[in-house]
Amino acid sequence: MADPDAWRLSPEQVTQYHRDGYLVVPDLLSREEVEAFRRYNEEVFAGLKKTGLTNHLVDETWARTAAHPRIKAALTALMGGPPMCIQTMMLAKMPEGKGIAIHQDSYYIETEPETLMACWIALDDTDAGNGGLCVVPDSHRGPLLQMDMPQDATQHASWTTTYEYRDRSGKTWAVPLHSAEVKGWDSSREVTLAVPAGGAVFFTGCTIHGSHRNASSERPRRAFACHYVREGSWVYRTDIQQQMPL
Ligand SMILES: O=C(O)CCC(=O)C(=O)O
Numbered sequence: 001m002a003d004p005d006a007w008r009l010s011p012e013q014v015t016q017y018h019r020d021g022y023l024v025v026p027d028l029l030s031r032e033e034v035e036a037f038r039r040y041n042e043e044v045f046a047g048l049k050k051t052g053l054t055n056h057l058v059d060e061t062w063a064r065t066a067a068h069p070r071i072k073a074a075l076t077a078l079m080g081g082p083p084m085c086i087q088t089m090m091l092a093k094m095p096e097g098k099g100i101a102i103h104q105d106s107y108y109i110e111t112e113p114e115t116l117m118a119c120w121i122a123l124d125d126t127d128a129g130n131g132g133l134c135v136v137p138d139s140h141r142g143p144l145l146q147m148d149m150p151q152d153a154t155q156h157a158s159w160t161t162t163y164e165y166r167d168r169s170g171k172t173w174a175v176p177l178h179s180a181e182v183k184g185w186d187s188s189r190e191v192t193l194a195v196p197a198g199g200a201v202f203f204t205g206c207t208i209h210g211s212h213r214n215a216s217s218e219r220p221r222r223a224f225a226c227h228y229v230r231e232g233s234w235v236y237r238t239d240i241q242q243q244m245p246l
Contacts, residue, residue, distance in 0.1 A: 021140025
């Protein structure tokens with residue numbers, strides 16, 4: 001394994017993250033790592049295997065990828081403490097597939113204190129042509145905005161689910177959530193990132209982001225998205241309350 005010190009983010013990268021609310025890190029995974037992970041997940045891409053939100057707790061390959069030393073080094077620098085993984089998702093947007101409307105992750109995942117972060121890893125070359133990740137620079141300073149249901153059914157998927165929440169004292173309650181789109185959203189501030197396979201985007205729980213339909217007829221847009229909190233943070237949703245240290 002390469003020297004982890006060589007994977008440390010530069011002070012400029014850390015400053016950029018705090019200024020913009022996101023940071024693109026090219027080549028977080030090598031070509032070989034991307035290809036091996038894609039091959040490992042062929043059944044997931046084909047819809048033959050379901051993975052849920054906590055597959056990293058039962059699947060060693062997912063756990064190893066979510067806890068990659070390079071991710072650990074970046075998260076530790078960006079969140080200012082040890083990262084804990086709470087959720088992993090394969091976001092395989094095939095040609096013509098719908099996107100995830102523009103939202104803030106802290107709407108879906110409430111934590112205390114608010115330390116939620118995402119690491120989104122491109123498993124294909126991604127850009128505006130195949131529904132690449134969109135972000136809104138400097139949108140992360142909060143507050144959490146009001147969310148509508150997604151407004152354009154041709155672009156974005158819609159769902160509603162009721163989640164169980166539990167606080168530190170053990171009290172539980174039900175919270176209905178729905179697929180979210182920032183209310184009254186002005187799309188002119190969105191930037192669609194071009195992230196080649198293996199590159200990653202780190203962003204905060206309040207950074208406005210999402211994606212649109214994959215308008216290409218032959219280019220899949222597969223991404224592995226992992227969510228983390230800083231050690232000691234409380235996650236309210238009981239389905240993702242178990243924390244995996246990196
Ligand atoms: O990959 C996408 O389409 C959106 C990703 C996203 O919303 C997330 O990782 O939180």
